[in-house]
Amino acid sequence: MEKIVATIITIGDELLIGQVIDTNSAWMAQELNKMGVPVIRRVAVGDSWEDIWNTLDEESKKASIILITGGLGPTADDITKPLLCKYFGGNMIMHQPTLDHVTHIFETILKRPMIDRNRKQAEVPDNCRVLKNEKGTAPGMLFEKDGKIFVSLPGVPHEMKGLMKQAVLPFIANHFQTTHIEHRTLLTYGIGESFLAERIANTEEALPAHIKLAYLPNYGLVRLRLTASGFNKEALQTEISSQFEALKKAVGPYLIADKDISMEQIVGNLLIDKNATVSTAESCTGGYIAHLLTKYPGSSVFYTGSIVSYSNDIKQEILQVPSEVIAQKGAVSEATVIEMAKQCLKLMKTDYSIAVSGIMGPDGGTEDKPVGTVWIAVADKKQVKTQRLQLRYDRERNITLTAMNALNFLRMLIVDNP
Amino acid sequence: MEKIVATIITIGDELLIGQVIDTNSAWMAQELNKMGVPVIRRVAVGDSWEDIWNTLDEESKKASIILITGGLGPTADDITKPLLCKYFGGNMIMHQPTLDHVTHIFETILKRPMIDRNRKQAEVPDNCRVLKNEKGTAPGMLFEKDGKIFVSLPGVPHEMKGLMKQAVLPFIANHFQTTHIEHRTLLTYGIGESFLAERIANTEEALPAHIKLAYLPNYGLVRLRLTASGFNKEALQTEISSQFEALKKAVGPYLIADKDISMEQIVGNLLIDKNATVSTAESCTGGYIAHLLTKYPGSSVFYTGSIVSYSNDIKQEILQVPSEVIAQKGAVSEATVIEMAKQCLKLMKTDYSIAVSGIMGPDGGTEDKPVGTVWIAVADKKQVKTQRLQLRYDRERNITLTAMNALNFLRMLIVDNP
Numbered sequence: 006m007e008k009i010v011a012t013i014i015t016i017g018d019e020l021l022i023g024q025v026i027d028t029n030s031a032w033m034a035q036e037l038n039k040m041g042v043p044v045i046r047r048v049a050v051g052d053s054w055e056d057i058w059n060t061l062d063e064e065s066k067k068a069s070i071i072l073i074t075g076g077l078g079p080t081a082d083d084i085t086k087p088l089l090c091k092y093f094g095g096n097m098i099m100h101q102p103t104l105d106h107v108t109h110i111f112e113t114i115l116k117r118p119m120i121d122r123n124r125k126q127a128e129v130p131d132n133c134r135v136l137k138n139e140k141g142t143a144p145g146m147l148f149e150k151d152g153k154i155f156v157s158l159p160g161v162p163h164e165m166k167g168l169m170k171q172a173v174l175p176f177i178a179n180h181f182q183t184t185h186i187e188h189r190t191l192l193t194y195g196i197g198e199s200f201l202a203e204r205i206a207n208t209e210e211a212l213p214a215h216i217k218l219a220y221l222p223n224y225g226l227v228r229l230r231l232t233a234s235g236f237n238k239e240a241l242q243t244e245i246s247s248q249f250e251a252l253k254k255a256v257g258p259y260l261i262a263d264k265d266i267s268m269e270q271i272v273g274n275l276l277i278d279k280n281a282t283v284s285t286a287e288s289c290t291g292g293y294i295a296h297l298l299t300k301y302p303g304s305s306v307f308y309t310g311s312i313v314s315y316s317n318d319i320k321q322e323i324l325q326v327p328s329e330v331i332a333q334k335g336a337v338s339e340a341t342v343i344e345m346a347k348q349c350l351k352l353m354k355t356d357y358s359i360a361v362s363g364i365m366g367p368d369g370g371t372e373d374k375p376v377g378t379v380w381i382a383v384a385d386k387k388q389v390k391t392q393r394l395q396l397r398y399d400r401e402r403n404i405t406l407t408a409m410n411a412l413n414f415l416r417m418l419i420v421d422n423p
Numbered sequence: 424m425e426k427i428v429a430t431i432i433t434i435g436d437e438l439l440i441g442q443v444i445d446t447n448s449a450w451m452a453q454e455l456n457k458m459g460v461p462v463i464r465r466v467a468v469g470d471s472w473e474d475i476w477n478t479l480d481e482e483s484k485k486a487s488i489i490l491i492t493g494g495l496g497p498t499a500d501d502i503t504k505p506l507l508c509k510y511f512g513g514n515m516i517m518h519q520p521t522l523d524h525v526t527h528i529f530e531t532i533l534k535r536p537m538i539d540r541n542r543k544q545a546e547v548p549d550n551c552r553v554l555k556n557e558k559g560t561a562p563g564m565l566f567e568k569d570g571k572i573f574v575s576l577p578g579v580p581h582e583m584k585g586l587m588k589q590a591v592l593p594f595i596a597n598h599f600q601t602t603h604i605e606h607r608t609l610l611t612y613g614i615g616e617s618f619l620a621e622r623i624a625n626t627e628e629a630l631p632a633h634i635k636l637a638y639l640p641n642y643g644l645v646r647l648r649l650t651a652s653g654f655n656k657e658a659l660q661t662e663i664s665s666q667f668e669a670l671k672k673a674v675g676p677y678l679i680a681d682k683d684i685s686m687e688q689i690v691g692n693l694l695i696d697k698n699a700t701v702s703t704a705e706s707c708t709g710g711y712i713a714h715l716l717t718k719y720p721g722s723s724v725f726y727t728g729s730i731v732s733y734s735n736d737i738k739q740e741i742l743q744v745p746s747e748v749i750a751q752k753g754a755v756s757e758a759t760v761i762e763m764a765k766q767c768l769k770l771m772k773t774d775y776s777i778a779v780s781g782i783m784g785p786d787g788g789t790e791d792k793p794v795g796t797v798w799i800a801v802a803d804k805k806q807v808k809t810q811r812l813q814l815r816y817d818r819e820r821n822i823t824l825t826a827m828n829a830l831n832f833l834r835m836l837i838v839d840n841p
Contacts, residue, residue, distance in 0.1 A: 017637075018635070018637050018650070019637060019639050019648075020449075020452075020465065021452055021461070021462045021463065021464075021465065022452055022453065022456045022461075022462070022606070022648075022650070023448070023449035023450060023451070023452035023453035023454075023456065023462075024449075024453075024608075024639055024646070024648065024683070025449070025639065025641070026444065026445075026446050026449045027444075027445065027448075027449075028444050030441070030445075030467075031438075031441035031442075031443070031444045031445075032441060033441070034438075034439055034440055034441035035440065035441035035442075036441075038440045038441065043439070043440075044439045044440070044441075045439065045468070045469065045474065046439075046466060046467065046468055046474070046478075047438065047439065047465075047466070047467040048464060048465070048466050048467075049448075049464065049465040049466075050463070050464055051463065052637070056463065056464070060464075063481070115615075117615075117618075120617060120618070120621055122617040122620055122621065123617050161640075162820075163816050163817060163820055188440070190442075197533075197535075199538060199540045199541050200535075200538070202540060203538055203540065217436070219435075219436050219437060219470070221437050221442055221443065222579075223443065228442070230437075230440075230442065232436070232440070265442070285731075287710075287713075290714075291713050291714055291716070291717025291718070291722070291726075292705075292710030292711065292712070292713025292714040292717065292729055292731065293710065293714045294710070295705075295709050295710025295713070295714075295731045295733075296708075296709055296710040296711045296713075296714050298709070299709025299710065299731075299733060300709070300818075300819065300822075301818075302784070302785055302786060302818055303786075304709070304733075305733055305734065308709075308733050309733055309734040309736065309737055310730065310731045310732050310733040310734060310737040310741070311710055311729070311730075311731035311733075312728065312729075312730055312731075312741070313703075313710065313713045313717075313728045313729035313730075313731065314728050315713075315717060315722075315723055315726050315727055315728040315729075316723065316726075316727040316728060318727065318772065319727055319728040319771060322770075323728070323730070323741070323770060323771075352740075352741060353737060353741075354736065366720070367720055368720060368721075398581055399581065400718075400719075400720060401718065402580075402581060404718075
C-alpha cells in the first residue's frame with residue numbers, strides 16, 4: 006500500500022520578505038501527524054501566478070495531500086482563488102450558502118455594510134467542494150484530481166484551524182487509509198545536546214529502523230522525541246512504549262517530564278498537585294514569567310499575580326524592598342532578589358515566590374555587572390534560594406532564558422522539598 | 424542581466440511534525456531583501472538523505488543563492504554535513520582552526536571536557552569555504568558550483584544570525600551584482616482589510632508595474648507595504664517615496680505609523696516624545712502588556728511597572744480597589760477597571776495607566792459576561808476612559824487582542840490630548 010503523505014504550501018509575499026512568521030504550518034503538521042499523515046515538505050511561495058502554479062505541479066508529484074494556506078483575502082494581492090479555478094479547469098460561480106454566511110457576518114457581527122469585495126468572497130470555482138468557514142468570510146475549497154486532494158484555506162490562523170478541525174481532517178480520515186504514527190517525547194534540562202547523546206548512545210543504537218530519535222534543543226531544555234510508523238497500531242504502541250521506557254532510564258536525573266509540555270506547564274502541574282500557589286516579582290523579565298504562567302487555562306488556581314517592579318521606586322514602595330539594600334548592593338544583586346522574593350511571598354500570600362533582577366541589554370552593563378548578569382531567587386515559607394546567571398545573548402533571548410531558568414529553579418525547589 | 428534570487432532550505436524533522444516554529448527563515452529573508460536579493464521560495468524538509476538531496480537539485484535550478492539551515496548538530500540525526508560533502512564531491516577533513524575554536528569554547532566558556540562528538544564538529548568537506556561560528560561549535564560552510572552559491576548554517580538562531588552578518592551577507596554583496604529593492608510600510612488601525620482596499624483603490628490602481636502593494640492584517644492592525652525593485656537605486660527611492668506619500672494620504676485618519684514598527688513601539692515612542700511614563704494593572708492579560716512594553720531596549724525610560732492582579736485579593740490588597748466595588752460589580756466590570764487604572768496611576772506615580780480585566784476562556788464565562796468579555800481603562804491625571812470588548816477567539820488570541828486594544832486605547836488618549 007502506498008504511504009499517504011502531505012505537503013503544505015503557504016502563499017504570500019509577506020512570508021518571503023520575512024514580515025510575518027509562519028505559525029500555521031507547524032500547527033497543521035502537528036494535526037496531520039496525529040492522524041498518521043506525515044508532512045514531507047513545506048514550501049512558501051510569493052503572490053506570483055507562475056510560482057504558485059509550478060509549485061502545485063511539483064508538490065502534487067510528491068504527496069497525495071496538498072494543503073494550501075493564504076492568498077484568499079479580499080484584496081488585489083490575493084490571487085489564489087482564481088488561480089486554483091483555472092488550474093483545475095473550473096468556472097467561477099456565486100455560492101449562495103457562502104453569500105448568506107458572509108451577509109450574516111456583516112449584518113449581525115461586524116454591523117457594517119457589505120461592499121463588492123466582500124461579496125466576491127462568496128465566489129468559488131464550480132469544481133470544488135466548498136468548506137464553510139465559521140470564523141470568517143473566505144471559505145475553504147477542496148479539489149480532487151488524479152486521486153490526490155488539494156485544500157485551500159485562509160491564512161488567518163484561527164480561521165484555518167477551524168476549517169481544519171471541522172472539515173479537512175475528518176475528510177482526510179475518511180478518504181485515505183493512513184499509516185499510523187506514534188510519537189513519544191520527553192524533556193531534559195541541565196545537560197547539553199552532545200553530552201546527552203553520549204549518555205544515551207547505547208539506547209539510541211538499539212532502536213529498530215522504523216523508530217527514529219530526534220534531539221530538539223530549546224532554551225536550556227532538550228526534548229527527545231521518538232517517532233514510530235507502521236500499519237499495526239497496537240504493535241507500534243507496545244514497541245514505542247518499551248523503547249520510551251528505556252530512553253527515560255538512560256536519561257536518568259536529567260528527565261523533567263515524560264510528555265511534550267512546556268516548562269511553565271511542568272511548574273503549573275507541580276503546584277496544582279501540591280495544591281500550592283506562586284507569585285512573582287519581576288524586574289528584568291518585565292512580566293514575561295507572569296505571562297508564561299497565565300498562558301494556559303486554569304492558571305488562576307495556582308497563580309495569584311506579579312509585581313513587575315521595573316523601576317527602583319516600585320521595588321521600594323510597592324514591593325517594600327528596604328531602600329538601603331538597593332542603595333548598598335544595587336538593584337541587580339543577591340540581596341535585592343532575596344528581599345524581592347520574601348516580600349512577594351508575604352504581600353501576595355502565596356506558598357512560593359520567584360524574583361528576578363538583571364541586565365538584559367544591549368545597554369546598562371557595568372564592569373562589575375556586565376550585560377547578561379541576572380540574579381534569581383525562589384522562596385517558600387522556610388527558605389530562599391538564589392542563583393546567578395551570566396547570559397551572553399540578545400535581549401529577547403536573555404529574557405526568555407531568564408524566565409526558563411527561574412521556572413526551573415522553582416521546579417527544583419518544589420521537587421527537592423516534597 | 425539575470426536577476427539574483429535566493430531560496431532558503433530548512434532541514435529538520437522537528438519542522439515537519441510541527442514541534443518548533445521556524446523563525447530563522449523570516450529573519451534571513453529580511454536581511455536578504457535589505458540587500459536587494461529577493462527570496463523566491465522557502466522549503467522545509469526532514470532529516471532524510473533523499474529528500475535533502477532532491478531539494479538541493481530542485482532549488483538550485485530556481486535560484487543562484489541557496490541558503491540551508493539546520494542539521495549540523497553533534498547528534499546522530501544530523502546528516503547535512505556528510506550529505507553536502509558527498510553532494511559537492513569532497514572529502515571530510517579535520518579543520519584545525521575550527522578544532523582550536525571548539526577546544527577554546529569547551530575550555531574557557533563551557534568549562535567541560537570535550538568528547539568525540541564535539542571534536543567531529545570541526546570536520547568539514549575539503550571543497551568548502553569554512554565560515555567561523557563565533558557563537559557556537561558548528562561552523563558554516565560555503566560551496567560554489569556552476570556559478571551558484573550554497574551556504575549551510577546551524578539552525579540555532581543566534582549562531583545563524585552571527586554567521587549571516589559576519590560572513591554570508593558580505594560574501595553575497597561582493598559576489599553578485601544585486602537588484603535594488605525598496606520597501607515602505609505603514610500601519611493602520613481600526614479599519615478592516617476590505618474597507619481599506621476600497622478606500623485606497625485609486626492609489627493602488629495608479630501604481631506602476633514594478634511597485635507592488637501588499638496587505639498584512641494582524642490583530643486589528645493592517646500593515647500596507649509597498650515594494651519596488653530595479654537597478655537604479657536613487658530613481659527607485661524617489662519613486663517609491665512619492666507613491667508612499669500618496670498612500671499615506673489615501674489611508675487618512677487610519678494611519679498610526681509610517682514605518683514598520685509594533686503597536687508597543689508606537690506607544691513607547693509617543694511616551695518618550697512627551698517625556699511621560701506609564702504603568703499597568705493587568706488581570707486577564709497576566710503580564711503580557713508589561714512584557715510587550717519591556718521587550719525593547721530603553722523601555723525603563725517610560726515604563727515603571729505593573730501589578731498583575733490575577734486574583735481578587737491582589738486587586739484589593741495591593742491595588743487597593745475597594746472590595747465593595749468588586750463585590751457589587753464583579754472583577755470584570757467597568758467600575759473595577761476604573762478603580763484599577765486610578766489606583767495604578769497613584770501607586771506607581773506615572774502620567775498614564777492601563778488597566779484590563781476580562782475572561783479569556785475557554786472557561787469562566789457566565790450568561791451576563793460570556794468568555795471574551797473584557798473591560799479596558801486608560802487614565803491620565805485628568806480622566807479615565809473605558810472600553811468594553813467582546814472577543815470570540817481562543818485564549819491566546821484573546822490575550823493578544825486585549826493587549827493590542829489596550830495599547831491602542833492608550834495611544835488614542837495620548838494623541839487626543841496633546
